[in-house]
Amino acid sequence: MKETKFIFITGGVLSSLGKGLAAASLGALLKARGLEVTIQKLDPYINVDPGTMNPTQHGEVFVTDDGAETDLDLGHYERYIDVAMSQRNNYTSGSIYYSVISKERRGDYLGGTVQVIPHITDEIKLMIRNLANSEPQPDVVLVEIGGTVGDIESQPFLEAIRQLRGDLGRNNCLFIHLTLVPYLRAAGEYKTKPTQHSVKELRSIGITPDIILCRCEQTVPEDLKRKIALFCDVDRDAVFSSVDVDHVYKVPLAFYDEGFDQKVAIMLRLPAKNPELQAWRDLVYSLDHPAGEVNIGIVGKYVELKEAYKSLHEALVHGGIANNVAVTLHYVPSEDITETNAKSILGKLDGILVPGGFGERGVDGKIAAVTYARENRVPFFGICLGMQCAVIEYARNVAGITGADSEEFNPLAQDKVIYLMKEWYDHRQQGLVKRTHESGKGGTMRLGAYPCTLKDNTKAFAAYGASSIEERHRHRYEFNNDYMETLEKAGLVFSGLSPHGDLAEIVEIPGHPWFVGCQFHPEFKSRPMRAHPLFREFIKAAKENSK
Template identity: 65%
Template structure:
């Protein structure tokens, strides 16, 4: 990369959103990253969230959607999943900050006397802390893409906006770029596209002191030159920098649509970066495969957050990736576990070519999920259990095959005589190289096994066949483990333990024999799946489902 300013190697792109939430800032950021990476630039991302929680780990998925987990054990916003899926970056703790985390750091410094008795204020102390978080990437990459969560006008987001306003003064115009995602609605009754929401959003942003350099206008169809000229005039943005961010059939079209609008060229020009032409053949091939599948398969997903599918965002995408790898389309049937408790599994899952039980916490819906496991096992339907889905497969097997009628997890029943899943209090942490000690009094987030851990596999199993290697690294987010006290008895009755920690003390993968495909894993493989690198377990699960469908 060549720039005219040699004092700042890293360029910073700030992405904000206006008018309303859910306009797709995260996908826009990920797509911009994909375009820049396709031109040979090194990139990274950061999500700055205005909420007061230190991280989303203890938040209800109904409120905030999925909690995404990184290799280093950070519980983060789901947008980090978009960033990793669209690019080759591997993110971690420093790629997601919340107001809570920023304020916690500042207050801790104040308690230690680091401000020398001064009055601690939002400006400069909070804004400086935010800028310090952003500046971690200085000199490490060519471009850092920083997404500000929330919507312009939210009071809790003001410190972040003030920080990025100051940032341009600190690093210079050629090293910083403001992109604003806004809404241009089509009013059906009037038969017109309206620009006023965008005008008001930009006006509010400018009142804060930020003049956007580029506008990404979410709309149903391409904006005409006349509309772009109008938005340009009233928002003080060059006409060429008014970009149509139109609705698309599938989210993997977004980088191609942005490129067609010339977005990557505009960004490079404004940041004074020279690169080669983008390599987008792989993206075009991906979109063609998604649009023209040769087969179709239906997967039943049994959960308790099915009314908000954002709770299973990475899972949804990983299943799409697995289908694309098999030149197929996947139909996802989200089924409430509580509804299965009322109506039974057979009727609600009839016609599904595969059954998947994802992760979750708490006892609500567990009985329905276990019914779904029984249904898949008895009907020889491919089954994939993830985290809690693996634990429930063990419980179901213990109850119905090993005849431990009260088998359970201590998460749901502390008094069971057969706690085949239990709260482990001491274990070796392969990431830190230390023994971890925890008990029920440990802070809620601290009781979780989080992040990437090694797993060694048994040859000849579904897992080993899928991965094609003897050892893997996968990301975890769970509190309870397989109880080795019952290992011999369960194995004697036919349970296959196909993956364990290197010291064999933690069971990571279980399978069943005499079944087309039945696998449960303690980790979350969906966090390591991408459209260009579909996860092998999802690829093989979809393959088994297609075979079950006779395709």
């Protein structure tokens, strides 16, 4: 059995420096060396998972195949190293404490006093070390510690990784610290004091970084790197720049040019093999040399925080790469749209996408956007709630079911074409519901990857080139099959169904350039070098519409 190496990535000075992208990019470089790589995110917040957190505060919830609701950084990991994440790749303080308290209630600690050290820290170490037992066994596990050094919430995680270096041996662990080196324009110089204080804070708890990664607007000059190395007690060639780039997929190549992965390989005694980066170079060339441009409108309710749609944003970019066009995204608040102003707001778009969401706020605007796209033959893509809005709109305006609505928005509606799945417990018995929240808001949530069967001679079948697919879900309301026959007679095609045939997964309108809605979230499985089929075809239709 091979010995797995561990890399711990911490951040200092302030949040949002890009630890997730740094971890993902380093992971991509190590994988390009032929190594098996996986990445874990440890979040300090007390929520058990981000499933019930407001997207405008926390960003999107990334869903894995096994139904875990996780931090959006896991989306970066999957997109960069092309390895499926799972529940084991994301833990929070809440989930760690929940596990320890559950053990205490069962009597696992034999009546002993349960404390942060050793019980919480031991639980964290267990969750980290468990990743080394994955199949295939990883050569390298990268662990990103969320938050900022100095935060009270992250102290147990930092203590745990401090202990792990002793448990695993110094040759098997590496500490990387990402910090800020700001450029003060008024003074005309970079400042290293934030980095020095951040490293001092880290060392005060017993962790000395092996590598310092400097987040900065431009490459840090050599003399400043020497100064940082001197005052932070690291090798002179262990200080690297993490420079602002115009596109996130350029970060791995920027790190490679700095020699970042080579230093990591030397310090961890990894095989001396140059990474194969041609695929990344081709990707960057495509981004820099598009043959055209398409304008896509995202009509959503969380548009004030772009990271609420992070995977969606990236999947649309991937669709652009596949079609050799630049994708310009226009985030449109759904509450601003009405039937009377839809043309003035959406009229210059080449394609319209209505994403998922929860609650009735902004739904009328989403439905108005669907109507505009359907009547004006603008390529349309509806995801999760977006598909449900498309079904409601079609039922009202084409099938003549004027009172059509969702039970989520109108529990008293006479025609609930979207409803809370009444047979949920039966479906759970049949294995149709893989994972749900244990209690509370998510009690009837369908989460994770489920199979779907596609009908021949449909846009969905043509896009996938297969009759059976598997996609990730995150929703609790379903299409009401009592209305399927009526809508089919009115022209709506149910092109994707669950294997049992009782759950509608994909709908489309034949004859329309592209009018497709899916109950699942295809954006979670899109990759920069392998665009998801539905996004590829949506952007293709938008490209044709832009001519």
